[in-house]
Amino acid sequence: MTGTGSKALLPRRKRRRRSGWRGFLYIAPAMALVILFFVMPVIFTGWMSLHNWPLMGGTRWIGFNNYVRMFHDARFMSALRFTAYYTVIVTIAIFAVAFPLAIFVEKQRRFVSAYRTIIFLPVVIGLATASLLWVWLANVDSGFIGPALKALGWVDKSPNLLATFDSAFLTIIIMVVWKIAGFTMIILLTGLQAIPADLTEAARIDGAGRWQRFRHVTLPLMRKTIALALIISVTGSILAFDQFYIMTSGGPQNRMISVVYYIFNQSFVSFNLGYGAALSIALLAILVAISIVQLWLLRVGEERP
Amino acid sequence: MSDTGVVLTDIRKSFGNLEVIHGIDLTITEGSFVVFVGPSGCGKSTLLRMIAGLEEVTDGEIEIKGRNVTDLDPSDRGIAMVFQSYALYPHMSVRENMAFGLKMARLPEPEIDSRVKAASAILKIDPLLDRRPGQLSGGQRQRVAIGRAIVRKPDVFLFDEPLSNLDAELRVSMRIEIARLHRELGNTMIYVTHDQTEAMTLADMIVVLRDGRVEQTGSPREIYENPANTFVAGFIGSPRMNLLNAEWTGDGSIRIGNSRIAVQIDDNRMAPGGKLTLGVRPEHMNVVVDTEGTLRAKVDFYEYLGGTQFLYCQLEDGQAVTAEYRSSVPVEAGDILHFRWQADDLRFFDAAGLRLKGAC
Ligand SMILES: Nc1ncnc2c1ncn2[C@@H]1O[C@H](COP(=O)(O)OP(=O)(O)OP(=O)(O)O)[C@@H](O)[C@H]1O
Ligand SMILES: [Mg+2]
Numbered sequence: 001m002t003g004t005g006s007k008a009l010l011p012r013r014k015r016r017r018r019s020g021w022r023g024f025l026y027i028a029p030a031m032a033l034v035i036l037f038f039v040m041p042v043i044f045t046g047w048m049s050l051h052n053w054p055l056m057g058g059t060r061w062i063g064f065n066n067y068v069r070m071f072h073d074a075r076f077m078s079a080l081r082f083t084a085y086y087t088v089i090v091t092i093a094i095f096a097v098a099f100p101l102a103i104f105v106e107k108q109r110r111f112v113s114a115y116r117t118i119i120f121l122p123v124v125i126g127l128a129t130a131s132l133l134w135v136w137l138a139n140v141d142s143g144f145i146g147p148a149l150k151a152l153g154w155v156d157k158s159p160n161l162l163a164t165f166d167s168a169f170l171t172i173i174i175m176v177v178w179k180i181a182g183f184t185m186i187i188l189l190t191g192l193q194a195i196p197a198d199l200t201e202a203a204r205i206d207g208a209g210r211w212q213r214f215r216h217v218t219l220p221l222m223r224k225t226i227a228l229a230l231i232i233s234v235t236g237s238i239l240a241f242d243q244f245y246i247m248t249s250g251g252p253q254n255r256m257i258s259v260v261y262y263i264f265n266q267s268f269v270s271f272n273l274g275y276g277a278a279l280s281i282a283l284l285a286i287l288v289a290i291s292i293v294q295l296w297l298l299r300v301g302e303e304r305p
Numbered sequence: 306m307s308d309t310g311v312v313l314t315d316i317r318k319s320f321g322n323l324e325v326i327h328g329i330d331l332t333i334t335e336g337s338f339v340v341f342v343g344p345s346g347c348g349k350s351t352l353l354r355m356i357a358g359l360e361e362v363t364d365g366e367i368e369i370k371g372r373n374v375t376d377l378d379p380s381d382r383g384i385a386m387v388f389q390s391y392a393l394y395p396h397m398s399v400r401e402n403m404a405f406g407l408k409m410a411r412l413p414e415p416e417i418d419s420r421v422k423a424a425s426a427i428l429k430i431d432p433l434l435d436r437r438p439g440q441l442s443g444g445q446r447q448r449v450a451i452g453r454a455i456v457r458k459p460d461v462f463l464f465d466e467p468l469s470n471l472d473a474e475l476r477v478s479m480r481i482e483i484a485r486l487h488r489e490l491g492n493t494m495i496y497v498t499h500d501q502t503e504a505m506t507l508a509d510m511i512v513v514l515r516d517g518r519v520e521q522t523g524s525p526r527e528i529y530e531n532p533a534n535t536f537v538a539g540f541i542g543s544p545r546m547n548l549l550n551a552e553w554t555g556d557g558s559i560r561i562g563n564s565r566i567a568v569q570i571d572d573n574r575m576a577p578g579g580k581l582t583l584g585v586r587p588e589h590m591n592v593v594v595d596t597e598g599t600l601r602a603k604v605d606f607y608e609y610l611g612g613t614q615f616l617y618c619q620l621e622d623g624q625a626v627t628a629e630y631r632s633s634v635p636v637e638a639g640d641i642l643h644f645r646w647q648a649d650d651l652r653f654f655d656a657a658g659l660r661l662k663g664a665c
Binding site for chain 2: 196198199201202203204205206207208212216217220221
């Protein structure tokens with residue numbers, strides 16, 4: 001791609017300046033939006049993070065004190081730990097569900113588009129809406145899950161699902177998987193469909209069983225797709241907020257405070273805007289680091305057919 | 306049962322309600338090179354894929370080397386297949402591509418190595434062993450695909466239009482290579498193609514298919530010289546055999562347009578006035594100077610090919626005929642020519658298109 005591009009440019013040196021300006025014109029609106037809604041806020045946040053910045057009253061320059069404070073903040077550390085734990089568990093859960101689903105809906109069978117649609121449907125609901133729905137589903141008395149379990153005779157008393165850490169965490173994981181797996185499934189499905197049928201057939205003739213075909217042909221050829229799905233899932237999970245805020249309000253014994261939730265608390269409950277800004281910058285750094293890993297993952301294995 | 310290579314018994318295949326293969330019986334002797342030809346969509350690939358086990362048969366039985374393989378997995382049938390798209394694993398090196406099937410069969414490492422070495426020597430791809438398929442040319446990829454088939458030491462090789470993605474020159478050299486391979490290995494090979502030249506040059510036996518039925522089987526010479534019906538007559542040969550509508554007069558001659566031409570037909574199915582089709586290949590149409598009992602035609606246009614010329618002509622009643630012309634006397638479009646032929650170069654077909662016996 002780049003090779004042919006530069007070759008095409010050579011005989012057109014003279015026009016380069018003008019077309020350079022025109023190119024700039026084309027991207028100007030997008031650039032303006034990015035600058036207005038991303039670069040400037042980040043710079044402003046960075047500026048805020050260097051201050052003691054209460055909601056009311058004067059701001060005071062304190063240098064990197066907010067960042068130093070961060071490293072000694074036990075609650076921030078536990079929020080980080082919890083977010084990492086949640087991210088790992090939910091990502092594994094999403095993939096464990098989405099991959100078999102993708103394989104299931106990839107095959108041509110009856111009603112396959114109906115299956116795809118049904119599985120994808122929860123994706124179009126907002127996360128906050130889904131959280132609210134599941135708060136109701138998980139309600140002890142007027143909900144669905146507890147009473148249903150009781151009706152089936154599996155439990156004596158309808159459990160309060162959101163009352164203990166484990167059951168609340170499990171409920172949230174199930175809710176998020178229900179909400180997100182369809183999206184991951186579609187991404188994985190496109191990767192599966194990009195693998196030529198001939199390859200699978202060649203592998204069948206070579207004597208590879210179902211699992212071996214998956215392991216030696218499908219998986220390696222889906223590396224990029226998987227990397228993409230993984231990154232979307234991981235970044236989404238690191239930014240998790242709605243479900244904890246709405247479903248458990250931080251959870252039993254405040255053990256479900258994610259990083260974004262903690263930033264929210266610092267900024268808009270405690271009104272430490274400066275400190276909240278510093279935490280946001282730290283989170284941004286983490287996400288950038290993960291994006292770099294993503295780019296690296298996408299770079300390797302360029303031998304797609 | 307017998308030592309015959311591949312035996313198909315009343316093979317049928319339906320996709321949903323649509324039957325595309327309508328009962329095919331075929332016996333392929335061990336070690337022979339069989340070519341399936343036929344127009345697009347006639348079911349060549351489907352038939353081959355059923356032999357491979359990639360497609361289930363709806364009805365019928367497949368036997369390979371006396372073993373009923375109808376319900377066996379592709380890998381247990383003793384076959385190897387070369388795909389039109391090569392179907393090489395893009396993420397594996399050439400060596401890994403060739404070794405993959407052997408690894409799956411859990412062959413010991415030294416055995417795998419020696420087989421890959423032997424195959425790559427036969428195909429002259431040793432210098433490519435550590436490359437990825439993406440770094441190979443089309444011809445090299447096809448060699449690797451054939452190599453992957455060879456290392457499996459199959460009883461039967463299956464090829465589905467293996468050369469159709471190559472350019473003309475490469476196609477010729479790969480064709481010769483495949484013929485050499487067949488001589489050296491001596492396995493049964495089943496080969497699907499659109500290309501008549503491939504079919505004629507490679508095959509011991511050609512199977513002409515149409516709409517999921519076998520129209521004729523036989524050696525290239527049999528198919529070419531004694532086509533069983535007008536379909537085969539028109540399908541094999543390039544330019545195609547002239548098939549002219551004619552009428553049997555009953556007194557030892559036929560009428561084509563305004564021309565009366567003496568012929569002999571002993572078939573008692575013919576009644577005077579009956580319609581029939583006269584088949585004559587372009588190379589048997591001889592230009593003559595006399596006009597008595599000849600076919601008169603006007604040259605529409607011609608193709609000059611150096612060694613020979615093809616004249617595309619029109620009879621007075623509008624039927625098109627093609628003639629091969631080797632004389633150095635120049636011919637121009639618009640010229641009127643007279644054609645005659647050797648009696649034993651003529652083929653006659655009845656109104657249903659079937660070959661009439663005892664005619665010449
Ligand atoms: N998976 C399928 N589902 C439904 N119909 C199919 C399927 N595969 C093939 N067919 C039909 O079966 C018939 C035979 O197809 P096949 O691919 O065997 O033709 P072919 O002789 O190989 O043609 P070509 O020379 O174009 O490759 C066609 O009419 C095709 O539409
Ligand atoms: Mg085909």
